[in-house]
Amino acid sequence: MRSIVSLAVALVATLGLGALLGIVWEALAPRVTLIVASDGLAYPEGFQPEGYATDDGIAAILCVAAGILIGLIAVWITRRALPPERALPVALALVIVLGIVGSLALWWVGEHRGGFDLTEAVRMASQGDVITAPLDLRMSGVLVLWPASSVLVIFLAATGEWLRGRHPAGR
Numbered sequence: 001m002r003s004i005v006s007l008a009v010a011l012v013a014t015l016g017l018g019a020l021l022g023i024v025w026e027a028l029a030p031r032v033t034l035i036v037a038s039d040g041l042a043y044p045e046g047f048q049p050e051g052y053a054t055d056d057g058i059a060a061i062l063c064v065a066a067g068i069l070i071g072l073i074a075v076w077i078t079r080r081a082l083p084p085e086r087a088l089p090v091a092l093a094l095v096i097v098l099g100i101v102g103s104l105a106l107w108w109v110g111e112h113r114g115g116f117d118l119t120e121a122v123r124m125a126s127q128g129d130v131i132t133a134p135l136d137l138r139m140s141g142v143l144v145l146w147p148a149s150s151v152l153v154i155f156l157a158a159t160g161e162w163l164r165g166r167h168p169a170g171r
Contacts, residue, residue, distance in 0.1 A: 006081075007094075014070060014098040018105025021062045025106060025135070026114040029055040032133040036125040042118070045130075056139045059110065063103055063145035070102065070146075071095050071153025088161070092154045099147025106146075107137055 032051035034042035044052075074095045078087040114135030121131050137143075 014102040015105050018102035019109045021066055022106040022109025025059050025062055025110040029058050029135055034131045034133050036122055036127055036129045038127050042122045042131055056142050059137055060142045060145055064149045066102055067099055067146040067149030068153055070098050071150035075157045088154055088158050095150035096147050099150045103143040103146035107143055111135055
């Protein structure tokens with residue numbers, strides 16, 4: 001029962017962290033300026049707006065930072081709560097689930113806070129009107145960075161344990 005409660009607390013905490021980072025993403029991400037053309041479509045102001053890549057880049061940085069944090073916390077908690085042979089395997093399973101939950105929360109909150117119906121906005125605009133594009137994660141692979149960076153932390157912790165086991169104390 002205690003482990004179920006601990007898992008629920010970890011899920012809620014990670015969901016909250018993901019939502020908070022979604023708000024941070026929405027606040028930090030630049031928006032691309034679009035101009036409505038005579039054909040009724042909106043085109044970026046400039047040929048290659050850096051804003052699109054920057055939106056995804058900020059989300060990527062937030063996912064990696066959160067993944068490292070969650071990985072470190074998972075290693076620390078499982079090493080104290082479980083026998084040594086079970087700690088890191090449990091931490092690995094935990095960070096994969098938490099990473100998926102956290103990154104999806106970041107994406108959902110960020111896009112819902114910074115999004116709107118662009119098609120409708122363009123339809124209501126006139127030629128030459130300027131519209132700011134909604135926040136949109138274009139490279140969905142960014143969402144894998146949270147669990148991947150957490151797994152990297154677990155890997156490094158396991159490697160450290162393996163290296164310590166190869167060198168007996170006192171040599």
